[in-house]
Amino acid sequence: MSNVRYLANKVIPLQQDFIWRIASTVRASAQNALNSDEPLVDIVSALEHLHNNEFITIEIAEFSSMPSEYALAFPKERKIIIREDTYENAVTGFPRDRFTLAHELGHLILHVNAPHHYASAQSVVSNHHYTEDAEWQANEFAASFLIDHKNKQFTRTPLLIARTFGVSHEVAGIVWRKLRSSGLA
Missing domain, CATH: 1.10.10 (Arc Repressor Mutant, subunit A)
Known part of the structure; x- marks a missing residue:
């Protein structure tokens, strides 16, 4: 490594x-x-x-x-x-x-x-x-x-983030994990 x-x-x-x-x-x-x-x-x-x-x-x-x-x-x-x-x-x-x-x-x-x-x-x-x-x-x-991370109705899942905010599934997944780990999701 x-x-x-x-x-x-x-x-x-x-x-x-x-x-x-x-x-x-x-x-x-x-x-x-x-x-x-x-x-x-x-x-x-x-x-x-x-x-x-x-x-x-x-x-x-x-x-x-x-x-x-x-x-x-x-x-x-x-x-x-x-x-x-x-x-x-x-x-x-x-x-x-x-x-x-x-x-x-x-x-x-x-x-x-x-x-x-x-x-x-x-x-x-x-x-x-x-x-x-x-x-x-x-x-x-x-x-x-x-991605409006304060808009919780659209940040519940990576798929919802991608569809709502027009970002890739990769970006949606990264942001979703960050929101979850920081307690914002």
């Missing part, structure tokens, strides 16, 4: 509950801006709203220009570059691509003072603590942004 972990850039450590609070606040703001009370957050419309109001910049790139990345976030520039197929799939509701966009939004919000850009497929060998990992933090943000 190897102790090697594949993590991304080391950033200031953030605890799960702190990230979840931020993501829940951003989720509520997005739902309010989109005039929606649906449990499923329209991440594409939320990002387009931020772009149209000049809070962030979104660029759509051809597959050939980013063949190994789904999207890239540049927090200091408040910019996300999204591969065309990832964007189109998110529009049609594909869970992985919806998660990717929420993940990149997490980088913009959580890592504005970090020195690097962030890619959805980036990983390196590292020994830093997972709470200091930029990708772990962005994943926590994305899961909590997409």
Whole structure:
């Protein structure tokens, strides 16, 4: 058994509950801006709203220009570059691509003072603590942004979470286990 972990850039450590609070606040703001009370957050419309109001910049790139990345976030520039197929799939509701966009939004919000850009497929060998990992933090943000863990009627089972919030069964299962272990489910 190897102790090697594949993590991304080391950033200031953030605890799960702190990230979840931020993501829940951003989720509520997005739902309010989109005039929606649906449990499923329209991440594409939320990002387009931020772009149209000049809070962030979104660029759509051809597959050939980013063949190994789904999207890239540049927090200091408040910019996300999204591969065309990832964007189109998110529009049609594909869970992985919806998660990717929420993940990149997490980088913009959580890592504005970090020195690097962030890619959805980036990983390196590292020994830093997972709470200091930029990708772990962005994943926590994305899961909590997409899944309203306070809405207990929709978090009773992983299948219900996946169907209600438009996330993959894998993400739904991970969040459901975290909610159960923390006494929130």
